[in-house]
Amino acid sequence: MAGIRLRLKDLQLDLQNPRISRSDSLREALQKIIDDQDLKLVVLAESIIEDGLNPMDRWLVLKASDKPKKYTILEGNRRFSALQILNNPAVLNDLEIRLPVKKHFQRLSQDFDLKNIEPIDCFEVQERSEGASWINQRHTGENKGRGIVRWEGVQTSRFRGSDPALQAFEFVREHGDLTDEEKEELADRFPITTLDRLLSTPDVRKAIGVEVSDLKLKTDLPLSEVVKPLRRIILDLAKSKINVTNLKSKEQQVNYINKLGNDLPDLTKRTSSITSVENLEEKELPVEPPAQPKAQPSKKTREIKRTALIPRDCYLTVSNPKIAEIAKELRKLNLEEYPHSISVLFRVFIELSVDHYLTQISVPLVEIDKGGHQRDKNLRTKVEEVVKHLISSGTPKNTVEPVKKGIDNNRSPLYINTLHDYVHSSFHTPTKRELEVAWNNAQAFFKAIWK
Template sequence: MSYRYLPLDSLAINRANDRHGELENETAAIAWLFNNFELHMRNLAKDIVANAQVFEPPLVFPDGEQFVLFDGNRRMTCLKLLEKPRRAPTTELQDFFSEQRSIWRGDFPSTIECQVETDRDRIDDILFRRHTGSQGGVGQSTWDDRMKSNFVNRTGMGGGFNVADEVERRLGEASMLPHKKIPRSNLNRLLSAEAFRNRVGFTGARGKFEFTHDEPVVIRALRRIADDLANRYVVLGDIWDVDAKRSYLDRLESEGLLPTAANSLASKQEPRQATERPALARPTRVAKPQTRTALIPNTLYPIAWAGRLQRHRAIWEELQFHLNLSDHPNAISVLFRVLVELATENYIEQTKLATIASSDALAKRVLKVAQDLQANGKIDQKYSQLLSKFPQHDQLLSADTLNRYVHSPNFAPSSDHLRAMWDWMSEYVVHCLNA
């Protein structure tokens, strides 16, 4: 640990702050703070101006010529906007910061005393012990459930069970532990999100380690991961964010080291119910729609939210937490169609699906994506055949129905029908978001 005075311009607002998860860039992170904590941010800016200082050095990590902020993002955002008010996301906020800057007493600071940490494990330990009170926005804002979840998904800390413990125990029982010590924090980070655990062949959805695929195949995959980490073939910087973790697992999949649908334990259970999905641990479709107030059930879906999915996630959360089916069926139906289209485009872009033309309608694009999902073992033939009905105009569950939600003045969506549509399309949407 060291304390150094660093130029304000060298401090980068963290685009992957645990408050919001991964966003596209520093500008998006600043905008998020004001969209969600404008009153707190204004109060904090006034407090900084009144005292002409920040009372606690921000916590930073060196990244090339810059220093990424891991604690103090709100304080440094205020200072950056006081220094350059035109960077504020709205004209009203630009006027506010210009006014505050005009009453600053003394010289405006060009350098800030920072706590510099080069060990990311130590940074996470520090963050884990902070954030206990907001004090009206002047102090550190308390993490809500989503923020805590973002922290757990990124680091694997405080998630109910320790992935590294479970993996080491099973590799030990199989006499497959690497000769060198496994970096446990890196292993926890890599497999902190349920979406990534599912790809390797296990789940922690019920707070404990459970195999979802044939144990020997999963153990082989875990052994390779443990070897890569222990021998430093893969280091923390290689698996720091969602896309980096996904890229590493994609590489293992291309080498044939990850389990496939043929190894799924669910597909081998008897007797098999008509609505069971022989795939990864995830919410399943049901024949009879569940009674719920929102389109998306309040269930933990195994999605690894990359920064490029910022708008996708915002729409998802509106449909899961904020819009009531009985009060907002029209808004929900339109947003549902937007989510299906954006998720489909994400899959096409990330997989570089060459068989799809830019002129293809949504129905045709969904059909081709479904075929690709089946070809790659992500979905089974039964579900692929179900999705093949999507382009058919005479089907109630179809692209035509989604389009009529948006364009028809006479086609009124019902809550029950919307629930059924989601139960039908949810697995497809989750796979597309995880591409």
């Protein structure tokens, strides 16, 4: 293998690109990438214009067997597609592409200069199999550390800088008298953006006795008072007692804060000295009363630990043999050991379930587009049709609408792009908690389908 620098015209798409199904022509390959990426390709193009190509990522290439002067791109097909369109937006005239996406590319192309990109740093392999292990590491998750280990919310915030939400988080970790179990719950997967949403609301800050200035979280309360609401809020978020869905509006946020009870600070203890929470004196740390022993549940009421996606107490009458087998596997596979397998099967289970239901009520799975061509309905459309029919058939609206809403909510584990990422993204690694929440939100929907 060796480093090599190439021009755009020296390169071509890989017809065997795993991101898309096998293509018969370069035009078909580009069309499939556009279909798969849509606005993501626009965002990538914007990034290339603003910052250029990432110097940490070289393209992996292989000499084309049918064109000696060309190189097939094994790794870098999305970047090449974006560059190809930016350099020659007329290529879109012969392809099917949503008008907003097309117009965005046309506008971006006016600011694109190929001279700022070429030559492109590549790495040549002699055989496709030579690059397989590197591509596998990059696109199949963390692989116990062999692949790219992604940052979680808190780690990302640390990289971007110490914002007020991160200051509150670190303050509670240091001064909150947390138990070992609570420290475990404050792992790096903590929803830091939801905490930031709360602290961005003036009425919330006023109620808990803090303010933000110069990107610092400040207070004129003693440590023993300000730590109470911050500790409660952060633990509630860590334990998912409250989440972004419950805190979308100002009214929801204020209502939550007003219910903190004894965890609200005594505002009469305000001082005349405003300081950053990072600089509060350790000596003011509150003394906690001794913890009361927790009553142990009886054997009859002891909760059964959930290890699989579908809980033991969820009963589904799945009549289709293949779908029943998938459900069976989702009851057996361990969530912590097989998150990728489970997430893909979950995505398949959703689509096959809605397909089965629509077929049973004689609703077609295809539609005619504006060009008069027949195409398969997308998953969002099919879910909406199933929800609509279930409600019209007497199913309580509040039991099935969460799925419809989740499909369109980018913070929901049922968000349509998240479901697609389970199958197609090389960077999305679902967590046990994410998968559990996704199933919990959809369980009533599945029960209505398979009753």
